[in-house]
Structures are given as structure tokens and as C-alpha cells.
Amino acid sequence: MKIEEVKSTTKTQRIASHSHIKGIGLDENGYAIQSAAGLVGQELAREAAGIVVELIRSKKMAGRAVLLAGPPGTGKTALALAIAQELGSKVPFCPMVGSEVYSTEIKKTEVLMENFRRAIGLRIKETKEVYEGEVTELTPCETENPMGGYGKTVSHVVIGLKTAKGTKQLKLDPSIYESLQKEKVEVGDVIYIESNSGAVKRQGRSDTFATEFDLEAEEYVPLPKGDVHKKKEVIQDVTLHDLDIANARPQGGQDIMSMMGQLMKPKKTEITDKLRKEINKVVNKYIDQGIAELVPGVLFIDEVHMLDIECFTYLHRALESTIAPIVIFATNRGKCLIRGTEDIISAHGMPLDLLDRIMIIRTLPYSQEEMTQILKIRAETENIEICEESLQQLGAIGTKTTLRYAVQLLTPSNLLAKINGKEGISKEEIEEMSELFYDAKQSAKILAEQGDKFLK
Numbered sequence: 001m002k003i004e005e006v007k008s009t010t011k012t013q014r015i016a017s018h019s020h021i022k023g024i025g026l027d028e029n030g031y032a033i034q035s036a037a038g039l040v041g042q043e044l045a046r047e048a049a050g051i052v053v054e055l056i057r058s059k060k061m062a063g064r065a066v067l068l069a070g071p072p073g074t075g076k077t078a079l080a081l082a083i084a085q086e087l088g089s090k091v092p093f094c095p096m097v098g099s100e101v102y103s104t105e106i107k108k109t110e111v112l113m114e115n116f117r118r119a120i121g122l123r124i125k126e127t128k129e130v131y132e133g134e135v136t137e138l139t140p141c142e143t144e145n146p147m148g149g150y151g152k153t154v155s156h157v158v159i160g161l162k163t164a165k166g167t168k169q170l171k172l173d174p175s176i177y178e179s180l181q182k183e184k185v186e187v188g189d190v191i192y193i194e195s196n197s198g199a200v201k202r203q204g205r206s207d208t209f210a211t212e213f214d215l216e217a218e219e220y221v222p223l224p225k226g227d228v229h230k231k232k233e234v235i236q237d238v239t240l241h242d243l244d245i246a247n248a249r250p251q252g253g254q255d256i257m258s259m260m261g262q263l264m265k266p267k268k269t270e271i272t273d274k275l276r277k278e279i280n281k282v283v284n285k286y287i288d289q290g291i292a293e294l295v296p297g298v299l300f301i302d303e304v305h306m307l308d309i310e311c312f313t314y315l316h317r318a319l320e321s322t323i324a325p326i327v328i329f330a331t332n333r334g335k336c337l338i339r340g341t342e343d344i345i346s347a348h349g350m351p352l353d354l355l356d357r358i359m360i361i362r363t364l365p366y367s368q369e370e371m372t373q374i375l376k377i378r379a380e381t382e383n384i385e386i387c388e389e390s391l392q393q394l395g396a397i398g399t400k401t402t403l404r405y406a407v408q409l410l411t412p413s414n415l416l417a418k419i420n421g422k423e424g425i426s427k428e429e430i431e432e433m434s435e436l437f438y439d440a441k442q443s444a445k446i447l448a449e450q451g452d453k454f455l456k
């Protein structure tokens with residue numbers, strides 16, 4: 001199984017409007033602080049979410065499911081993302097929307113399976129022989145192209161590595177030079193090179209350079225201790241999907257097969273069930289040997305009522321397998337038809353037997369005061385100036401429509417304020433924008449009144 005070249009494939013979309021959320025905002029006893037970590041109100045749901053986080057951390061949640069149920073704009077998606085924030089970046093979190101399963105190219109269950117595996121992490125600990133240190137020199141040595149013609153090729157690269165204990169100069173293959181370039185390694189970086197595979201890992205910039213620049217998005221690491229050439233415990237966090245991808249695609253360059261390499265034949269181009277089974281087998285072996293540890297993450301399925309009965313059946317079974325993530329569903333539907341059935345009406349459009357094993361967290365509508373608070377946080381996050389009075393007004397609009405609608409009015413109102421030559425949003429802009437854009441309820445009302453004028 002290939003591990004070295006595994007690249008993370010974490011999905012990062014769909015969070016722009018939730019960028020103010022940094023966590024659940026509980027106190028040390030697990031009670032919700034009215035406004036903390038970007039979240040406001042919704043105390044009971046937040047406390048329940050806090051317990052879910054605890055269960056996930058203590059690994060008591062794998063194969064279980066939670067449903068966030070509540071009207072539109074009550075913070076279901078926000079809460080799911082807050083859970084992800086609390087779990088931190090080492091626990092995989094894979095968000096998807098129910099309707100994603102409907103694609104003309106991929107089977108529904110295939111989409112679900114892929115996302116399932118994006119939500120299951122594997123922490124691999126290996127002791128590897130490495131060359132580690134701060135790069136003191138990086139010189140590619142060129143020779144005339146042996147095939148004749150013009151141009152030169154890199155014949156080898158000379159690299160100097162420094163630790164607290166000493167310095168070593170290495171002469172490396174051109175293939176490693178490619179890896180060094182891929183990792184954008186420069187003099188002054190701390191790196192290690194695996195001696196077996198030649199894989200290069202850049203750990204960060206040596207902290208002796210920390211004062212050289214102003215605060216940048218750069219990670220500074222201390223000068224490594226010990227010898228340059230040594231055994232090192234290397235920890236890698238990957239998801240099962242990362243492993244699927246790495247082993248499915250034949251890749252050029254550093255084609256490293258690790259211990260289990262023989263299992264997988266090269267030149268596979270597709271993730272098949274067979275490949276997944278083989279990967280699971282290797283993963284289980286790693287776990288038994290104590291090399292790897294399973295890190296069940298979170299699969300978040302928003303708008304779950306969009307799934308159909310086939311998907312639900314599949315999910316139910318998948319939840320029962322030994323390797324399963326925690327699944328968090330969200331829906332704003334009450335009783336409705338289960339998709340893919342003729343006449344089965346069920347709560348949240350989900351089959352009863354699945355509902356039966358789910359813990360349900362309710363989200364309730366916000367008060368006007370809470371909406372105003374949330375709108376204020378959003379305005380601050382988006383760097384929008386808005387006066388107290390306008391915030392109140394927007395909060396009032398929120399209670400009549402939805403919070404999401406009110407939040408969405410912020411950006412165009414700000415734009416209009418700019419056009420009007422103002423510092424920030426005032427009553428005028430909000431009035432104009434709420435007349436220009438309809439919320440779902442208004443729009444439905446107009447459709448009902450003037451239905452005959454629309455194409456059917």
C-alpha cells in the first residue's frame with residue numbers, strides 16, 4: 001500500500017457564510033456561554049453538540065448518527081461546522097449535501113461510499129530511517145544531456161543538512177531533486193528525507209530565521225536535535241479515501257510501494273470495491289500490529305431529506321460495518337415522503353428503522369435579539385460597518401423571514417452604501433435591498449397569487 005504519496009483531499013467548500021464560527025462555545029462544565037466562539041443562543045443544541053464531541057473524542061461514537069432537525073436558518077449547518085472546529089484538523093470532517101448523490105456519472109451509493117471513506121482517518125506511526133536537518137546548501141549539479149542535443153539535465157543534487165549536533169552533506173538522485181522542488185524546499189527550511197523511499201517532507205522554516213520577516217503564514221520549527229542520519233518516529237494522518245486515491249492512480253515520479261506493495265498491482269485507474277477491500281485488509285493488519293490507529297471522523301450530510309430509500313438502506317448498512325465514521329444529518333423537513341418510495345410518509349423523510357438509531361438534536365428559531373447579535377458578528381467578520389439601528393431593523397426582518405435571508409442582505413446593502421458614498425449600512429439601504437430581494441416565503445406567496453402568469 002502506498003502511503004508516502006498520499007495527498008490530503010479534504011473538502012473545504014460551503015463554509016464561507018459560516019467563517020465566524022470557531023467552536024461550540026461551552027464553559028468548562030459543558031454549559032453554553034450565551035455568545036462565544038462565534039455562536040449565539042441555541043444553548044441546548046450547543047450543549048448536546050458538546051456531548052457529541054466528547055463521545056467522538058472518547059471514541060464511543062463510531063457507527064452512530066446524529067440528526068440536527070429544525071426550521072431553516074436555525075444554525076444546523078453552523079452547529080455541524082462548530083463540531084468540526086472543536087474536533088480539530090486531525091479528525092476528518094467531510095461535509096456533503098444530500099443532493100450530491102444524484103449525478104449522471106457516478107452511482108448514488110458510490111458517492112456515499114467515497115464520502116464515508118473521506119470521513120475515516122488513519123493515524124500511521126512508523127519508525128523510519130531519515131536524514132533530517134536544516135538545509136544549509138542546495139545545489140543541483142548539471143551535466144550535458146547524455147542524449148545529445150541542447151540543454152542540460154540534473155545529474156545529482158548536493159544538499160547540506162544541519163542539526164544541533166552536526167552537519168552532513170549528501171549527494172542525491174535527480175528524482176529526489178524533483179521532490180525537493182515539489183515541496184518548495186529552500187535553504188533555511190527544516191526537512192527530512194526518508195532513506196528508503198527518498199520521500200521528502202518539509203516540516204517548516206528553521207526558527208533561527210524567525211525574526212527575519214514579519215509574521216507570515218509560515219510555520220517555524222526548531223533546529224532538529226541528534227544526528228542528521230537517524231531513526232525517527234513519523235506520524236501521518238490520512239483518510240481511507242486518500243489511501244484509495246493513492247493506490248488507484250498509477251503515478252510517475254517517486255513510485256514508492258511500502259511493505260504491502262505487492263498486494264496492489266500498479267496501473268489501476270479506478271477505485272473499485274475490490275481495491276477498497278484490499279486497502280481495508282491492509283489497514284486492519286496495520287491496526288492489529290499497532291502501526292496504525294483508526295480515527296473515526298464525521299460525515300456531515302446536510303439536507304438529508306434529499307436522499308432516497310436506496311441511499312438510506314445503504315447508509316444504514318454502512319453504519320454497521322466495523323470501520324465507520326460518525327454521521328451527522330441535518331434537515332429542515334417535518335413529516336414528508338421518503339424519496340424513492342410511492343407513499344411512505346415519515347418524520348424528516350427518513351425511514352423509521354434508521355431514525356430509530358439516531359440521536360436527534362433540535363434547533364429552535366432565534367429571538368430578534370439573538371438574530372441581531374448574530375448579524376453583528378457576521379458584519380464584523382465581513383468588515384461591514386452598520387449602525388445599531390440598522391442591525392435592529394435587520395434582526396426584525398430576520399424574525400419575519402429567516403436568519404439566512406437577513407445575513408444575505410448584508411453584502412448587497414453594503415455595496416449599495418458604498419455606491420451611495422456612505423461609510424456603512426443605514427436604514428435606507430436595508431429597506432431598498434429587502435424590497436429588491438425576496439425571501440422564500442414572500443416568493444411563494446407571490447407565486448400563489450400570480451401563479452397563472454408563470455410558465456408551467
Ligand SMILES: Nc1ncnc2c1ncn2[C@@H]1O[C@H](COP(=O)(O)OP(=O)(O)O)[C@@H](O)[C@H]1O
Nearest residue numbers: 017018038039040072073074075076077078404
Ligand atoms: N447560533 C448561531 N450563532 C452564530 N451564527 C449563526 C447561528 N446560527 C446560525 N448562524 C449563521 O446564520 C446563517 C444561517 O444559519 P445556517 O446554519 O445556515 O442554518 P440552517 O442550516 O439551520 O438552515 C449562517 O451564516 C450561520 O453561520
Ligand SMILES: [Mg+2]
Nearest residue numbers: 076077302330
Ligand atoms: Mg443548512
